[in-house]
Amino acid sequence: MNEKELLEGYDDGEYRRPSVTADILVFSMSSDFKLQLLLVKRKNHPYMGKWAIPGGFVDYDESLEEAALRELREETHVEDVYLEQLYTFGKPGRDPRTRVISVAYVALVPKERLHIQAGDDAAEAALFDIENIDWGIRFYSPEMREALSEEELAFDHAEIIRTALKRLAGKLDYTDIAFQMLEDKRCFTAYEFEKIYEAISGRKVEKSNFRRDFIGRYIKTGVIEELDVKSSRYSIKPATCYCYKRQSHRG
Amino acid sequence: MNEKELLEGYDDGEYRRPSVTADILVFSMSSDFKLQLLLVKRKNHPYMGKWAIPGGFVDYDESLEEAALRELREETHVEDVYLEQLYTFGKPGRDPRTRVISVAYVALVPKERLHIQAGDDAAEAALFDIENIDWGIRFYSPEMREALSEEELAFDHAEIIRTALKRLAGKLDYTDIAFQMLEDKRCFTAYEFEKIYEAISGRKVEKSNFRRDFIGRYIKTGVIEELDVKSSRYSIKPATCYCYKRQSHRG
DNA sequence: CGAATAGTGTCTCTCAGACATTATATG
DNA sequence: CATATAATGTCTGAGAGACACTATTCG
Numbered sequence: 001m002n003e004k005e006l007l008e009g010y011d012d013g014e015y016r017r018p019s020v021t022a023d024i025l026v027f028s029m030s031s032d033f034k035l036q037l038l039l040v041k042r043k044n045h046p047y048m049g050k051w052a053i054p055g056g057f058v059d060y061d062e063s064l065e066e067a068a069l070r071e072l073r074e075e076t077h078v079e080d081v082y083l084e085q086l087y088t089f090g091k092p093g094r095d096p097r098t099r100v101i102s103v104a105y106v107a108l109v110p111k112e113r114l115h116i117q118a119g120d121d122a123a124e125a126a127l128f129d130i131e132n133i134d135w136g137i138r139f140y141s142p143e144m145r146e147a148l149s150e151e152e153l154a155f156d157h158a159e160i161i162r163t164a165l166k167r168l169a170g171k172l173d174y175t176d177i178a179f180q181m182l183e184d185k186r187c188f189t190a191y192e193f194e195k196i197y198e199a200i201s202g203r204k205v206e207k208s209n210f211r212r213d214f215i216g217r218y219i220k221t222g223v224i225e226e227l228d229v230k231s232s233r234y235s236i237k238p239a240t241c242y243c244y245k246r247q248s249h250r251g
Numbered sequence: 252m253n254e255k256e257l258l259e260g261y262d263d264g265e266y267r268r269p270s271v272t273a274d275i276l277v278f279s280m281s282s283d284f285k286l287q288l289l290l291v292k293r294k295n296h297p298y299m300g301k302w303a304i305p306g307g308f309v310d311y312d313e314s315l316e317e318a319a320l321r322e323l324r325e326e327t328h329v330e331d332v333y334l335e336q337l338y339t340f341g342k343p344g345r346d347p348r349t350r351v352i353s354v355a356y357v358a359l360v361p362k363e364r365l366h367i368q369a370g371d372d373a374a375e376a377a378l379f380d381i382e383n384i385d386w387g388i389r390f391y392s393p394e395m396r397e398a399l400s401e402e403e404l405a406f407d408h409a410e411i412i413r414t415a416l417k418r419l420a421g422k423l424d425y426t427d428i429a430f431q432m433l434e435d436k437r438c439f440t441a442y443e444f445e446k447i448y449e450a451i452s453g454r455k456v457e458k459s460n461f462r463r464d465f466i467g468r469y470i471k472t473g474v475i476e477e478l479d480v481k482s483s484r485y486s487i488k489p490a491t492c493y494c495y496k497r498q499s500h501r502g
Numbered sequence: 503c504g505a506a507t508a509g510t511g512t513c514t515c516t517c518a519g520a521c522a523t524t525a526t527a528t529g
Numbered sequence: 530c531a532t533a534t535a536a537t538g539t540c541t542g543a544g545a546g547a548c549a550c551t552a553t554t555c556g
Binding site: 064088099 | 267270343350
């Protein structure tokens with residue numbers, strides 16, 4: 001291919017280094033408690049018009065996490081969120097232009113905090129509902145209910161998303177990640193928390209058991225506290241509110 | 252520092268890329284069932300004379316995993332082992348020479364398969380017993396029983412080792428990693444497996460409970476099978492041997 | 503009243519941890 | 530005999546999962 005020859009012509013005989021990018025998977029939760037992922041539509045080749053995970057090159061003086069946060073800021077204008085390194089993807093050929101090693105990060109952001117805006121490399125940016133969690137992965141766009149198939153994703157991004165979904169589901173039971181999706185960590189109901197848990201794990205839970213465990217584990221360990229406030233946001237009968245007692249981000 | 256100025260002088264105005272290395276943490280098990288880690292003594296600056304995790308630059312056409320396997324082959328002459336990506340360390344300044352992003356891999360290698368040899372960048376290579384698993388990390392060299400403190404480790408390698416130990420202990424219960432340390436996966440006793448489990452988890456287990464669970468879970472799921480063979484290698488009374496039925500590596 | 507969620511109680515089964523006991527081989 | 534590991538058994542309490550039931554508020 002002449003495109004490849006062109007790129008190899010850039011090489012000047014010195015040691016040829018791979019490029020490093022930080023990619024960021026921004027997960028959020030729709031108002032009807034469906035797990036959502038931020039994708040951007042590529043406006044350049046390769047994969048022009050396909051949907052991709054936002055990301056960009058890591059600057060020489062910037063840490064990987066800083067690079068991920070910078071991308072996050074550019075796309076969503078949020079700063080202070082839960083962020084976790086996912087995995088590093090580096091197979092030669094995953095980007096047809098040149099050798100790219102991508103360090104993928106996962107961010108969990110409550111939806112009201114998101115102010116989505118397409119970055120320089122993207123035509124548009126949108127949140128996609130993640131409907132079925134059988135790792136075959138199928139997305140449905142929020143407004144139009146249009147299926148987004150794996151073929152419409154750029155690069156190896158379907159694999160990256162699968163990895164992220166597995167990681168999130170796996171960490172649900174022994175970490176606090178579900179709390180990171182709450183609209184207001186300082187005042188939320190058991191119902192909200194349960195719905196978030198269901199969305200991330202991909203399966204229904206028994207309401208009564210979940211409440212027992214939820215109360216039992218987190219109240220006893222002081223992670224949450226019962227408040228005097230009641231909320232009728234999601235129900236007719238006012239529900240007890242709880243307060244998450246740890247720092248709002250970091251994990 | 253004039254060393255830094257020298258390095259920055261190398262920059263020729265083009266986009267300055269970080270270097271990428273693949274580092275490999277080779278864990279093994281001593282004959283008395285202590286968890287061991289392969290370290291190499293640096294023969295060049297920086298950190299000359301300090302102990303380090305072996306690693307090297309990722310070639311332009313080589314996958315991250317291939318790079319890790321190449322390093323592994325150079326240091327230990329083993330090929331076909333359990334290998335897993337650990338984490339990517341990329342803070343600016345972690346290598347005083349230039350910006351280095353290290354993708355760390357963990358390999359689990361039964362000791363008899365190791366044929367340790369120092370690579371080009373190392374004066375010597377040795378296995379160190381990991382004695383206490385309180386994440387303060389202290390090593391004792393195998394022969395001399397000399398303490399190796401965190402200060403004697405190069406770069407941010409103490410942090411990398413801590414990360415690896417946590418990961419291994421965490422995956423012990425829901426993966427097959429303990430089997431990867433067995434001298435002979437096709438014929439081993441419950442005693443051997445128990446000792447490996449203890450070494451990786453860093454705590455004693457109740458023998459009878461462990462056997463019940465060990466038999467219960469793995470026999471029922473077909474992961475292991477009971478053999479007719481008996482072994483007196485670790486006991487006076489001959490013990491039942493078991494056979495691990497899955498592929499010898501990969502995880 | 504029905505609808506929808508809030509919230510409580512109960513039963514079973516599995517599993518982890520603690521501990522006791524017997525068996526088998528060697529010196 | 531003592532010793533060291535092999536191998537089996539028993540008890541308890543915690544937790545997961547299934548399910549039944551009552552309470553509260555609105556329209």
